[in-house]
Amino acid sequence: MTKVAVLGAAGGIGQPLSLLLKLDKAVTDLSLFDVVNVPGVGADLSHINTDAKVSYHLKSDNNGTGLQSALQGADIVIIPAGVPRKPGMTRDDLFKINGGICADLATGIATTCPDALVLVISNPVNSTVPIFAEVFKKHGSFNANKLFGVTWLDTVRANTFIAQATASYPTSFKVKVVGGHSGDTIVPLYSVTAADAYAKLSNEEESALIHRVQFGGDEVVQAKQGAGSATLSMAYAGYRFLKTFLNAKDLEEPIVESCYISLDESVKGAKETKAYLKELTGEDIEFFAMPCKLGSNGVESIEFDLLKAANDKERQLINVCANTLTGNINKGVSFIRGN
């Protein structure tokens, strides 16, 4: 029995993501939540003859207790709620409005399903995940092993774009991406996780490839001309990342995927990762996307050795990342501590 709650289910990401979840045999209950339009999305999905039971909840239901009903008994909560970018905006420009939305949703999770795995898609991920962590800490329910920023779209793009650059199949790559989820905080570890293909590229081709992964989101924002940002590729990425947890109990070996997590001491490998980042960048970094071994209870351990194997160019990129990322994290933390 696995209940998955989608918060922001009526949106551009929420709808295709909910469709993919409705098709997954491992999902027994699919709970859809939004502030608008979710009855229509829920009624539509509920006609599909797969076993997952669909329920839908508006925030305003039953005197404003719709969020609590949606979250009751949830094992996994995935959150694509909030506004997307328009051309000319950075993800950080979304902070004020999405920060408030995330803080409210985090409070609902902390008070209704504090043991759930929480997967945050809402941007700016670099700051919204620290917001979730701070709200959970306030309620005494913070578990660093169960809170994730979904950065899997960066992995999806890193695989696709190197395949395009080297005329190979995207499915032949499993590139790990570290850092954060915006521009120069995104660092694909091509030299470590796609060494053979990467070695075929010239210096200029390498730089162009890395730039494309870092700014892949902008390509979609520009192509959509004001109608939003990535939705279909994000729904796929969010579903694939979530599926890791659905599959975990049937696998003998944990799966290793990149995700943005707290480097709290309770996470195995976080101490080493933090110390290494401090030595490399001079910064105390509290959240970082890392390849992690994942099981049904969340992070089993961080794959620190992959980070240590980064080449000089990647180490320089991590240095650039650290500066921006630390500011983004502090902004999220003080949004809650200052409130």
Ligand SMILES: NC(=O)C1=CN([C@@H]2O[C@H](COP(=O)(O)OP(=O)(O)OC[C@H]3O[C@@H](n4cnc5c(N)ncnc54)[C@H](O)[C@@H]3O)[C@@H](O)[C@H]2O)C=CC1
């Ligand atoms: N992590 C990642 O890699 C990516 C993140 N995103 C982010 O995902 C978020 C959603 O993007 P889209 O689906 O394209 O936007 P959208 O505007 O199409 O959908 C957002 C949904 O959130 C709902 N919503 C607003 N306030 C809410 C609240 N308080 N509670 C519940 N639902 C609420 C809206 O009603 C809407 O249905 C954006 O912040 C976007 O930047 C987008 C692509 C990739």
Ligand SMILES: O=C([O-])CC(=O)C(=O)O
């Ligand atoms: O670019 C955006 O705003 C949406 C996003 O995070 C992505 O596509 O990676």
